Amino acid sequence: MSRKPLPSPSADHRMRGFEPAFGLMKDAVRSAGESRGFAVARLLTHWAETVGEEMARKTRPVKIGYGKGGMGATLTLLVRAAEAPMVQMALPQLKDRVNAVYGYSAISHIHLTQTAATGFAEGQAEFTPAPKPAKHPDPALTAQAQAVAEGVTDPSLRSALEQLAQNILTRPRN
Structure with missing residues (x-):
């Protein structure tokens, strides 16, 4: 007689106190995304960060269709x-940015579906994130972050490293 495996400890484990809201709904978001072919839900939830603000205003990801071989998927966008x-x-730059989210060349084609000039369907969920509250960073943390990226000569890379350092330094400790 075989016995049923015990559930994983993380399935029933709850944190003490408050939980991040996304932790409660991540399975629902993942299953909704996977039903439309999105293996990486981040592509939907962080579309503007993935393709840039200007391109995100012009496009919306609708679905990803996979061919018979599993490789060379087609991303369908509303525009x-x-x-x-x-x-x-x-499209070539857009495909490179989307594939960067996956970490490999998952998307081989991008199909554009044109909509009316009035815009996208009103009944669909909006995936734009809420505006972030204006924060005044601590000058000591800003100085530490600048010190981390001090030797970098490329301004955009230096800025990205400073932002990463600030995010790490201001991350809440558990």
Whole structure:
């Protein structure tokens, strides 16, 4: 007779006190994304960060269709008809940015679906994040973050490293 395996300790484990809200709904978001072909839900929830603010205003990811071999998926995007030619020209860069989220060349084609000039369907969920409250960073932490990226000559890389250092330094400790 075989016995049922015990549930994993993390399945029933609850944190003391408050839990982050996303922790309560991450399984629902993952299953909703996977039902539309999105193996990485981050592509939906962080679309503006993935493709840039300007491109995110013009496009919305709808689904990912996989071929019979499993490799070479097709990403379907909604785009306004007037902006479709500009988006079409930016498809190679867009594909590179989306594949960077996956970590490999998961997307081989991007299919554009044009919508009416009035915009995207009103009944769909909006995935734009809430605006972040304006914070005034601690000058000591800012100085530490700048010290971390001090030797970097590229301004955009230095800025990214400073932001990463500030995020790590201000992260709540458990």
